[in-house]
Amino acid sequence: xxxxxxxxxxxxxxxxxxxxxxxxxxxxxxxxxxxxxxxxxxxxxxxxxxxxxxxxxxxxxxxxxxxxxxxxxxxxxxxxxxxxxxxxxxxxxxxxxxxxxxxxxxxxxxxxxxxxxxxxxxxxxxxxxxxxxxxxxxxxxxxxxxxxxxxxxxxxxxxxxxxxxxxxxxxxxxxxxxxxxxxxxxxxxxxxxxxxxxxxxxxxxxxxxxxxxxxxxxxxxxxxxxxxxxxxxxxxxxxxxxxxxxxxxxxxxxxxxxxxxxxxxxxxxxxxxxxxxxxxxxxxxxxxxxxxxxxxxxxxxxxxxxxxxxxxxxxxxxxxxxxxxxxxxxxxxxxxxxxxxxxxxxxxxxxxxxxxxxxxxxxxxxxxxxxxxxxxxxxxxxxxxxxxxxxxxxxxxxxxxxxxxxxxxxxxxxxxxxxxxxxxxxxxxxxxxxxxxxxxxxxxxxxxxxxxxxxxxxxxxxxxxxxxxxxxxxxxxxxxxxxxxxxxxxxxxxxxxxxxxxxxxxxxxxxxxxxxxxxxxxxxxxxxxxx
Numbered sequence: 001x002x003x004x005x006x007x008x009x010x011x012x013x014x015x016x017x018x019x020x021x022x023x024x025x026x027x028x029x030x031x032x033x034x035x036x037x038x039x040x041x042x043x044x045x046x047x048x049x050x051x052x053x054x055x056x057x058x059x060x061x062x063x064x065x066x067x068x069x070x071x072x073x074x075x076x077x078x079x080x081x082x083x084x085x086x087x088x089x090x091x092x093x094x095x096x097x098x099x100x101x102x103x104x105x106x107x108x109x110x111x112x113x114x115x116x117x118x119x120x121x122x123x124x125x126x127x128x129x130x131x132x133x134x135x136x137x138x139x140x141x142x143x144x145x146x147x148x149x150x151x152x153x154x155x156x157x158x159x160x161x162x163x164x165x166x167x168x169x170x171x172x173x174x175x176x177x178x179x180x181x182x183x184x185x186x187x188x189x190x191x192x193x194x195x196x197x198x199x200x201x202x203x204x205x206x207x208x209x210x211x212x213x214x215x216x217x218x219x220x221x222x223x224x225x226x227x228x229x230x231x232x233x234x235x236x237x238x239x240x241x242x243x244x245x246x247x248x249x250x251x252x253x254x255x256x257x258x259x260x261x262x263x264x265x266x267x268x269x270x271x272x273x274x275x276x277x278x279x280x281x282x283x284x285x286x287x288x289x290x291x292x293x294x295x296x297x298x299x300x301x302x303x304x305x306x307x308x309x310x311x312x313x314x315x316x317x318x319x320x321x322x323x324x325x326x327x328x329x330x331x332x333x334x335x336x337x338x339x340x341x342x343x344x345x346x347x348x349x350x351x352x353x354x355x356x357x358x359x360x361x362x363x364x365x366x367x368x369x370x371x372x373x374x375x376x377x378x379x380x381x382x383x384x385x386x387x388x389x390x391x392x393x394x395x396x397x398x399x400x401x402x403x404x405x406x407x408x409x410x411x412x413x414x415x416x417x418x419x420x421x422x423x424x425x426x427x428x429x430x431x432x433x434x435x436x437x438x439x440x441x442x443x444x445x446x447x448x449x450x451x452x453x454x455x456x457x458x459x460x461x462x463x464x465x466x467x468x469x470x471x472x473x474x475x476x477x478x479x480x481x482x483x484x485x486x487x488x489x490x491x492x493x494x495x496x497x498x499x500x501x502x503x504x505x506x507x508x509x510x511x512x513x514x515x516x517x518x519x520x521x522x523x524x525x526x527x528x529x530x531x
Contacts, residue, residue, distance in 0.1 A: 028042070028043070028307070029043070029303070029308075029372075029406050029407055029408050029409060030042055030043025030044070030045040030046035030047075030406075030407045030409060031043065031046055031370075031404050031405060031406040031407065032046050032049060032050055032380060032384065032404070032405045033368075033402055033403070033404045033405075034384055034387050034388060034391070034402060034403045034404075034405070035366070035391065035401070035402035035403075036391045036392070036394075036401075039053065039384065039388075043407075045377075045407060045409055046407060049082050049377060049380050049407075052081075052082040052083040052085070052086040052381070053082070053086050053381065053384055054086070055083070055086045055087040055090050056087075059087055059456060060087055060090050060091055060092075062460055063087055063088075063091055063093070063456065063459065063460055063463075064091055064092055064093050066459075066460045066463035066464055066467070067091070067093045067095070067096075067463050068093060069463070069464075069467045069469065070118070070119070070463040070464070070466040070467045070468070071116075071117050071118040071119075071468075072095075072117060072118065072119050072120070072121055072462075072463050072466050073095040073096075073108060073111035073112070073115060073117035073119070073120045073121070074088065074093075074095065074096045074097070074120075074121045074123065074459070075097050075099070075104040075105075075107050075108050075111075075120060075121070075122055075123065075124075075132060076088055076096070076097070076098045076099075076104075076122075076123035076124065076454075077098070077099070077100070077101060077104065077123065077124040077125075077128060077378075077451065078098060078099065078100060078341045078345075078376070078378060078379050078382060079124075079341075079376040079378040079379065079448050079451045080098070080123050080124070080378050080381075080451055080454060081378065081451065081452050081454060081455065082377070082378055082380060082381050083455075083456060084123070084454060084455060084456045084459070085098060085378060085381035085382070086381055087456050089381060089382070089385050094115065095111045095115045095117050097111075098381075098382055099342075100216070100340055100341045100342050101124065101128050101131065101196060101197055102196055102216050103342075104122065104124070104128060104131070104132055105131055105132045105134070105135030105136070106135065108120045108122075108132050108135065108136055108144075108146070109135060109136060109139050109141065112136070112141050112144050113139075113141075117144075118144075118466070118468065119144060119145045119146070119147060119466050120132060120136070120144060120145070120146045120147070121146075121147050121149065121459060121462055121463070121466075122146055122147065122148060122149075122483070123149060123454045123459065124154075124451065124454070125154045125155060125156040125159070125450050125451065126148065126153060126154045126155065126156070126199070126483060126484060127156060127159045127197065127198060127199040127200070129146055129147075129148045129483035130199055130200045130483045130484065131196075131200065131503075132146050132483075133146045133483050134200055134496065134499065134500045134503070135503075137496070137500075138500055138504070145478070145482065146482070146483055147462055147466070147478060147481040147482065148481050148482070148483060149453070149454045149455070149458040149459055149462055149481070150453050150454070150458060150481075151480035151481060152453070154450055154453045154454075155450050156197065156290075156450055157289065157290060157450075158195070158197055158198075158240060158241055158288055158289060158290040158318075159197055159198050159199055159202070159240075161240045161285075161287060161288035161289070162194070162198045162199070162202040162206075162239060162240035162285075162288065163199065163201070163202055164287075166287050167202075167239065167240060167285060167287075167288075168205065168209075170237070170239065170285050171192065171205075171206055171209045171210055171237070172209065174190050174192060174209070174210045174235070174237045174283070175190070175209045175210050176188075177190055177235055179233055179235055179281060187232075187233045188526070189231055189232070189233050189234045189235065189523055189524065190210050190211070190234070190235050190237060190523070190526075191210070191211055191212075191213065191227055191231070191234055191235070191236050191237070191523055192206050192207075192209075192210040192211065192212040192213075192237045192239070193212075193213055193214075193215050193220065193223055193224060193227070193236055193237065193238045193239075194206055194212050194213070194214055194215070194239060194240075194502055195214075195215060195216075195217075195220075195238075195239070195240060195241050195244065196214050196215060196216050196503075196506075197241075198240065199499075200495065200496055200499035200500070201495055201499060202240075202499075203498075203499040203500075203501075203502045203503070204490055204495040204496070204497075204498040204499035205490070205495070206502070207498055207499075207501050207502055208490045208491060208498060210237065210526075211519060211522040211523045211526060212501070212502040212505075213227070213502050213505040213506055213509065213515070213519060214502040214503045214505070214506040215506060216340060216506075217244065217316065217317040217318065217339055217340040217343075218339055218340040218342065218343060219506070219509075219510065220238075220244070220248065220317070221248065221251065222267070223506070223509060224236055224238070224248070224252075224278070224282075225266065225267040225270060225278075226267070226509065226513070226514060226515065227515055228270075228274070228277075228278040228281075229267060229269035229270060229274065230514060230515050230520065231515070231520060231523055231524075233281070234281065234523070235281040235282075235283065236278070236281065236282050236283065237283045237285075238282070238283065238284050238285070239284070239285030239288060240285045240287075240288030241285075241288050241289065241290065241318050242284060242285060242286055242287065242288050242289055243289055243290075243318050243319060243324070244317045244318045245284030245285065246284055247317055247319075247324040247328075247338075248282075248284075248317075249279065249282060249284065250324065250325070250328075251328070252275055252278060252279050252282065253279060255275050256272055256275040256276045256279060257272075258272070260272055263275060289318075290318050298322040300322075300323060300408045301322035301323045301325070301326045302322075303408070304323075304326055304372055304408060305326055308370070308372060308406065310370060311370035311371060311372050311404075311406060312330065312335055312336055312347075312348075312351060312369065312370065312371045312372065313326060313327040313330040313331075313335065313336035313337075313371075313372045313374065314327065314336060314337050314338075314344040314347060314348065314371055314372060314373060314374050314375070315327035315336070315337075315338050315344075315372075315374030315375065316338075316339070316340070316341065316344065316374060316375040317338055317339055317340070319374055319375075323374055324338065327372075327374060336372075341375060341379060344373075344374075344375060344379065345379070345382060345383060345386070348371050348383055348387070348403075348405075349383075349386050349387070349390065351369060351371075352369060352387055352390055352401070352403055353390055355367060355369055355401050356390060356391070356394045356401055366400050366401070366402050367400060367401050367402070368401075368402050368403070368404055369401070369402075369403050369404065370403075370404040370406055371403070371404065371405055371406065372406050372408050373405055373406060373407055373408070374408060376448050376451070377407055377409070378448070378451065380405055380407075383405060384405070387403050462478075462481060465477050465478055465481075466478065505518075505519050
């Protein structure tokens with residue numbers, strides 16, 4: 001993804017490094033500052049995040065003991081609650097991985113095959129547990145149970161948008177869609193590119209209607225470029241994330257203005273004419289978004305541009321167009337990154353390491369690297385941990401570098417409670433405007449309310465229930481913690497079998513650099529069936 005934005009560099013206006021001045025009408029965004037000696041926080045929201053980075057030692061020991069007794073592996077998403085992430089990253093239990101959603105399944109397989117764990121706890125939303133379950137099944141590990149942390153449904157606004165009638169209607173349109181070629185003939189070559197952050201049922205029902213390949217925010221651009229180069233007159237239907245889809249349209253529109261030599265550095269089979277043709281056959285689902293990334297709208301983008309011109313910008317590819325433009329502008333000048341959670345983490349660490357390798361002398365003023373964190377605030381835990389490790393590695397050089405992580409959180413996305421009226425109240429800060437239920441009136445959230453349904457107490461409680469030494473009916477007690485298996489027959493096959501096909505196709509593309517023969521044949525065959 002970074003390579004693509006570097007390619008577009010000449011088309012993007014520069015970001016100038018200037019002293020930061022905050023408008024009298026705007027409050028500075030909260031931030032956490034890390035140096036070799038301490039971590040500090042600016043603002044109540046940041047103070048709350050910081051409080052979880054040094055977990056209670058007894059809590060760590062309780063977690064270690066419970067996981068060891070249960071022989072339970074843990075895969076957790078980057079967006080997990082900071083309190084839980086802080087304890088997980090301090091645990092000595094070796095079978096814990098915090099990652100993006102795609103890597104969670106691979107980590108679970110490794111824990112079973114190399115660590116011999118008895119079960120997997122999936123800390124995330126329900127579609128993630130379903131995906132981990134499917135990856136284990138594909139590896140023949142059907143006997144290993146996967147558990148969620150709640151007996152209740154843990155939803156996701158983005159994944160749910162793909163399960164509504166509107167999404168099926170959109171795919172029905174794709175199924176019957178035909179284009180007129182330059183020769184005057186009609187073709188029905190259609191490919192559905194579905195974001196990985198959807199349920200197995202969505203992937204199954206989608207593939208039953210239209211040939212489907214899964215994608216991540218890291219590989220979606222190459223997936224689309226390769227597919228359009230490999231199959232003539234192909235219409236690509238991207239969903240369900242509307243923001244990401246429209247950002248991709250903007251990216252390809254810019255790419256289409258680049259010299260052919262530049263375009264071919266990205267993909268050797270493309271030039272201006274083929275990218276323009278791709279754009280004419282690129283469809284985006286219009287009604288899907290993530291409540292967290294929805295927060296980063298025009299007000300946040302405007303404040304970043306006016307008051308944070310000296311900061312590096314990071315943004316998930318799912319953010320609204322205004323934030324995407326600001327971050328992609330910065331990326332073109334080497335001042336930012338737009339991509340997946342892993343891309344964001346890697347960018348921050350690489351810039352910090354580069355500064356440490358060329359650090360100022362001890363008698364110079366401290367060098368501060370500031371990063372706008374344009375994604376869910378839970379990402380701060382792995383970022384801080386890795387920065388601390390880096391700074392520790394350079395301590396012998398008496399480094400004078402500090403890193404600031406800035407949360408571009410609109411003030412209406414969180415509220416401070418009245419501590420004086422309730423001195424025992426632990427909820428000093430809560431997400432959402434006063435009187436709301438977790439998110440701002442504008443539709444965005446500082447942190448994911450669904451991810452917060454996972455907690456440290458719930459993980460320890462689950463581990464105690466999984467513990468094979470206890471004399472309880474484990475199967476009955478844990479039944480409601482299993483991921484949903486909404487098995488239906490689709491064209492004579494189970495939905496769980498069909499739902500893994502788009503994931504397998506994505507992995508084959510990553511391994512071979514091209515769409516599989518089976519997917520190409522499926523696209524060409526189905527268009528014939530619809531004639």
